[in-house]
Amino acid sequence: MCEECGCDKQSETREIILNKSISEKNDSLAKEIKNNLRKKGILCINVLGAPGCGKTTFIEVVSQILNHSSIAVIQGDLESDIDKQRLDKQEIYAYQINTHSGCHLNSYMIHNALEDMNLKGKKYLIIENVGNLVCPAGIKIGQHINIVISSTTEGSDKPKKYPFIFMDANVILISKFDLADKVEFNEKNYIKDIRKINSNAKIIKISLKDKKTFLKVARFIEDERNYLITRNHSH
């Protein structure tokens, strides 16, 4: 029976032309987060990388350089608040998101976290995404910049195996660089492979053995925030 008027005619096949992005809702919320943070003068940094590459360590060291009171952190992990506890000990303001089965953060999670957080006086919001080289790639969460960390111990073939995460990076940090020789990390091939997919990203080598190696990335972050503030004035 026809569902329009109840007559005996067979209902016809109809079509909705949509042309709608599946991530539209996520992306528009991400844009809103990004703009709100920009207006507050807060640079939002999405930190990506495999489990154990040194994401939390990077946040700890950079917070020491940039002054920890200017930083807020959102930690993304499937379970536990181990990383938040590490940051708490250093008096770095941190909020934990547990995604349970979720393999990456999304803008709804960040939006909800920000509702609970107090960002007064903060200049930087660092979001440590779920440790994963596949799923967080290309997912918008309100970030102004992406920092990808990839350690020498993971091997120099990672840009070739997981290109998408490296493609959108503004900065690529090669961590645990003091171990490069021991694990036979091929820096030349690694950089060559990155340049095939990302010609603009800054590539910086870091090592916890020499904290001065983190200065360059800290300066980059400061410059990006200054640029963000300049854009605010021109808006």
Add this chain to the structure above:
Amino acid sequence: MHELSITKRIIEVILEEVQNKKCESVKMVSLELGNLTTYSKNSILFYFDLLKKNFPIIKRSQIKIKEVKGKILCNNCGRTSFIKDPYLIFCNFCNSSDIAILQGKEFKIKRIRYK
């Protein structure tokens, strides 16, 4: 795992779109998936078949996924070309990697056919 959540989102969008359309059943959903996304076509087809059984209005529907090749604009020579491999993103004409991605990152629902 990654495709499970995006397939749930696809189903949400389908249900949202047909809810006020006096729809008896969805027949076909056409999607467009860029090859520079991290989603696997086969996994989406698998999860859709698994999940659709929970929703009477879509339980007999099918999805069709058209894959879209990555396309780039070279900032060096100004020409456009298609990406042959997602891990080799440079201009097919001058080999420059100073490029802008024009297509390949999209994931869209194009059409929904229903009765």
